[in-house]
Amino acid sequence: MNRYPLEIFWSSECQGFIAQAPDLPGCSASGATEAEAAAAAQQAVAAWVEAARAAGRAVPAPRExxxxxxYSGKFLVRVPRSLHARLARQAAAQGVSLNQYVAGVLARG
Incomplete structure (x- = not known):
């Protein structure tokens, strides 16, 4: 088994799960379940590495x-005052703290 991390997500367009190996550009696979997508991605990673080596290209090391x-769950973000004010107003309008509001916005992407 390789040590490349995978990002797995649902694709409405494909109506299935997509697994990507972000360390290897263009390396992805799909499956009906997360497990199927992960298994297919393991095969895709092996094929990607083999093809790169055969072509004499460098193979990046997996990131840790x-x-x-x-992770603590805390990080500091500096934003313009105008954005801070807008976010604080939106949080107040929804009756939540600024932290809760911003966490929700980030979670939705």
Whole structure:
């Protein structure tokens, strides 16, 4: 099994799950379930690495993904005053704290 991290998400367009290996440009696979997409992606990663080596191209090392407990859940973001004011007003209008509002906005992407 390779050590390249995968990002797996649902695709409405494909009506299935897509698994991408972000360290390997263009390397992805799909499946009806997350497990199927992950298994197909493992095969795609192996094929990607083999093709790159055969072509004499460099193969990037897998990036390290830290476990969840290594993250505190806090980070500082500096924004323009006008954006801060707009976000604070929107949070107040929804009856939530600025932190809750911004977390929700970030979670929705």
């Amino acid at each position: 993904v830290l476990p969840l407990h290594c």
